[in-house]
Amino acid sequence: MALTLQEKKEIVSEVAAVAASAYSAVAAEYRGLTVAQLTTLRQNARKNGVYLRVVKNNLARIAVKGTAFECIQDGLVGPLVLAFSQEDPGSAARLIKDFKKDKAHDKMEVKFVAIDGAMLPASELDRLAKLPTRDQALATLAAVLRAPLDKFARTLAALRDQKAEAAGISLD
Numbered sequence: 001m002a003l004t005l006q007e008k009k010e011i012v013s014e015v016a017a018v019a020a021s022a023y024s025a026v027a028a029e030y031r032g033l034t035v036a037q038l039t040t041l042r043q044n045a046r047k048n049g050v051y052l053r054v055v056k057n058n059l060a061r062i063a064v065k066g067t068a069f070e071c072i073q074d075g076l077v078g079p080l081v082l083a084f085s086q087e088d089p090g091s092a093a094r095l096i097k098d099f100k101k102d103k104a105h106d107k108m109e110v111k112f113v114a115i116d117g118a119m120l121p122a123s124e125l126d127r128l129a130k131l132p133t134r135d136q137a138l139a140t141l142a143a144v145l146r147a148p149l150d151k152f153a154r155t156l157a158a159l160r161d162q163k164a165e166a167a168g169i170s171l172d
Contacts (some may be wrong), residue, residue, distance in 0.1 A: 008059055015063035015082070018051045022084035024115040024128060025069050026092045030054070030081045032107030038081070041099050049087030050095050054080070071119040075112045089115060090131035097129045 003011070019025070030038060038054075045052035055063070057076040064070050083092035093113060099105050110122040120128075132140065164170070 003056075011055060012059050012063045015053060015055055015060060016065075016067065018053075018084050018086070019064050019067040019069045022051070022069070022086055023089040024085045024092055024113065025072065026083045026096050026113050026125065026128075027072065027075060027080045027111045028083070028096055029078050029109045029111055030107075031079050031109075033105065037105060041081075041095075041105075044099065045083065045095055048091050048095050049085070050092045051084040051086055052095075053082055055082060068117045069114050071117055072112065072114050075119055078111075080111060088131065088134045088137075090129050090133070093125050093128035093131075097125055 033041075042052055044050075057078075057080065060076050060080075060082060061073045064072060083096060085092040096108070096110060100108055100110075110125050112122055113120050113124050113128050115128060
């Protein structure tokens, strides 16, 4: 079924808006997957803050023009599903990696990943998937910021105890 010009414009504007705000992208060839398998992938994508769409390559090329994902234009070849991370840089990579773990989905082939205006080979999927989620990054930052305060508090407590002991005062 051919798309009308209006439908094509809507697809391009939707994908362009997503690409403009996305952290990273993963493109994978979906040849050999069933409709049910793609439906499962789409459901998981929605749960994990990933925009997932099968888009005609010419429309995708137009949509990513002027975004950080303009670099992927040459890689848009064959039947591809595009996954854009909307919540954290690794979410699309984790989605595809987890989906491929199931032997029934082994026909899906990652073609490339893109982050920070650079198209990277499919072999970088694991590295991208290991990036922390937003919550994990914030927790790590909080721990780093809190560590000196904890040390300072322990030092003050030890100093207080030392002075109390020297004065013969029991703090119990």
